Amino acid sequence: MKSPRGFTAAILFLSALPLAALYQGLAGGGGETVIHFSIALGSGLLCSAIHDFPTSLWATWLGRLSTGPLAVIFALQGTSELTRSDRLKDVAFRVLGQQLEGWLLTGLLVWCMTVVLSGGHGKTKLLGLIAVSSAATVRAYATILPLSGTSLEAAAPALKLLYLMPFVWLLAESKRRAHGPEPR
Secondary structure, eight states, X not given: OOOHHHHHHHHHHHHHHHHHHHHHHHHSSOHHHHHHHHHHHHHXXXXXXXXXXXXXXXXXXXXXXXXXXXXXXXXXXXXXXXXXXXXXXXXXXXXXXXXXHHHHHHHHHHHHHHHHHHHOOHHHHHHHHHHHHHHHHXXXXXXXXXXXXXOHHHHOGGGGGGGGHHHHHHHHHHHSOSSSSOOO
16 A cells, blocks of 8 residues: 555545534534544644655645644644633634635645646546546635635535545545556
8 A cells, every 4th residue: 555644544534524423413512523633633644644645845845734734723623622712712713724724725735736647647647636626626716705705615515525525536546556556
């Protein structure tokens, strides 16, 4: 396997919503906290797996500088929900979670596309192009929506699910053999 940590990170990202729904149903609350901690752990694991995906030095640094802070932001958001601290919630969501989180997501998507273009092969490369392009399109839409006085959450919240598409690709890319194209 090319990247066990990348594979596990992708699983954490993709299972965040189902785990949150399950927890919410069983515990009667706390689904948001589960989402934030799943994404925090996934981001941290992905940060540690960035070097498993050969890219140029600038792309490697961009991947690390995007995923590391995302892990911290999502952990702070989850912690603010657990502690119910208004001050921590303000920092985690309003200060860090608005603009910075969006820019870090953009950096992550640029890293993903760099991996797709520089190391992808066959069906996995095609999946990566479609998945990362879909998420990048939603990110661009979310960036321009505030110009019209609205947000992605208000305009089309279901589009946020397309942010998960790169993790479907990451699952496949992480599972590939370390060298050479995927098995047939």
